[in-house]
Amino acid sequence: MTRRQFHRLPRHPAYRYEYADGMAQLTPRPRTCHVLLELRPPDPPPAESAVTTRPATAEDWGDLGALFSAAFRDRPPFLGLGGRRRRAAADAILAHARGGGDGPLIEDACLVAGLRHQDGPVGGAVVTLLPRSDLTDWRSFLWSESPPADAVARRLGRPHLTWIFVHPLAEGQGVGTALLRAATNGLLALGYTELASTFLVGNEASMLWHWRNGFRLAPSSRR
Ligand SMILES: CC(C)(COP(=O)(O)OP(=O)(O)OC[C@H]1O[C@@H](n2cnc3c(N)ncnc32)[C@H](O)[C@@H]1OP(=O)(O)O)[C@@H](O)C(=O)NCCC(=O)NCCS
Numbered sequence: 001m002t003r004r005q006f007h008r009l010p011r012h013p014a015y016r017y018e019y020a021d022g023m024a025q026l027t028p029r030p031r032t033c034h035v036l037l038e039l040r041p042p043d044p045p046p047a048e049s050a051v052t053t054r055p056a057t058a059e060d061w062g063d064l065g066a067l068f069s070a071a072f073r074d075r076p077p078f079l080g081l082g083g084r085r086r087r088a089a090a091d092a093i094l095a096h097a098r099g100g101g102d103g104p105l106i107e108d109a110c111l112v113a114g115l116r117h118q119d120g121p122v123g124g125a126v127v128t129l130l131p132r133s134d135l136t137d138w139r140s141f142l143w144s145e146s147p148p149a150d151a152v153a154r155r156l157g158r159p160h161l162t163w164i165f166v167h168p169l170a171e172g173q174g175v176g177t178a179l180l181r182a183a184t185n186g187l188l189a190l191g192y193t194e195l196a197s198t199f200l201v202g203n204e205a206s207m208l209w210h211w212r213n214g215f216r217l218a219p220s221s222r223r
Contacts, residue, residue: 013202014076030077031201034135035215039193042181050116051178055186056124060112061098064124065091071123071165076200094126094163102162103128103143104151108186109159113166113175122170125179126163127187127195129156135196136220152190159187161197176209 006019016029045051056064068090072078078086098105109127114120129151133140143157151157161183166175187195197215199206 012076014200028077032198033201033207034218035197035199035210036135036218037184037195037197037213037215039184039188039195041188042184045178045181046174049174049178051173051175052114052116053111053178053182054114055108056110056112060121060124061094063121064112064126065094067121067124067167068094068163068165070167073168075203075205097126097128097162100128102126102141103130103157103160104147105129106152106159106187106190108190109183111179111182111186113179115170115173115175123166123175123179124163125161125165125183127159127183128162130158130160130196132156132158134220135198135218155191159192159195161195164197171205177213180213 001022001024003019006017006024009017009024011017014028014030016027018025018027065087069078069083069087072090073083073086078089081089096102106127106129109125111125112121113123113125115122129147130141131143131147147156148154161180164176164179166179184195196218197210199210201207
């Protein structure tokens with residue numbers, strides 16, 4: 001493409017844009033933003049809320065893979081993938097989280113949401129346990145030593161909202177907020193007082209959702 005065409009390309013913060021010798025090169029450059037929520041007993045759901053939530057069971061994970069794939073169909077970092085590859089990525093990512101790859105799974109805060117008068121789940125949340133450290137340091141996503149099997153019962157580390165996703169047709173109806181409310185109740189019952197989360201810069205829906213629900217930017221020890 002010409003340089004003129006290159007300069008007119010729409011930009012997305014998850015990519016680096018370079019131009020040389022008549023060639024445009026777009027390279028994935030995911031940048032993450034880390035946020036924290038102080039956990040307090042949430043307000044009750046609105047009386048007219050049609051959203052239901054329940055803990056995820058072993059049978060739910062297939063449905064959650066399908067939902068994850070649909071929710072991220074047009075969101076970075078999955079928006080370039082076709083349906084089959086996106087679904088495979090979704091299943092692999094959830095299997096990784098379920099197997100402890102993102103820290104011990106906090107089962108009381110892994111949830112499935114539905115809508116009354118509609119069959120099947122419409123959203124899910126996966127919460128895992130990370131070490132309690134500076135979230136802006138990538139090492140904070142890794143336990144330096146394997147956490148003990150009873151890490152959650154001992155209230156070690158800090159819960160992290162590793163994935164939350166809502167089917168596009170159910171977006172904006174309070175499903176994500178209901179999942180957060182249920183996760184908050186589960187975490188408070190376990191004795192946790194803080195929930196961390198992460199989203200990609202450029203995922204405005206996620207950023208606004210976190211902001212709307214009271215998350216604040218995590219402090220950085222670098223400044
Ligand atoms: C982020 C997400 C979970 C929010 O779930 P939801 O059920 O739609 O959210 P709720 O109805 O509870 O809350 C609505 C709020 O979320 C934000 N929001 C949700 N969808 C939005 C969109 N398409 N555009 C902008 N803001 C959006 C807004 O702040 C909105 O409130 P407001 O309009 O009053 O400001 C959902 O959009 C989603 O699954 N996105 C794709 C997957 C993803 O990015 N997950 C987060 C990273 S792990």
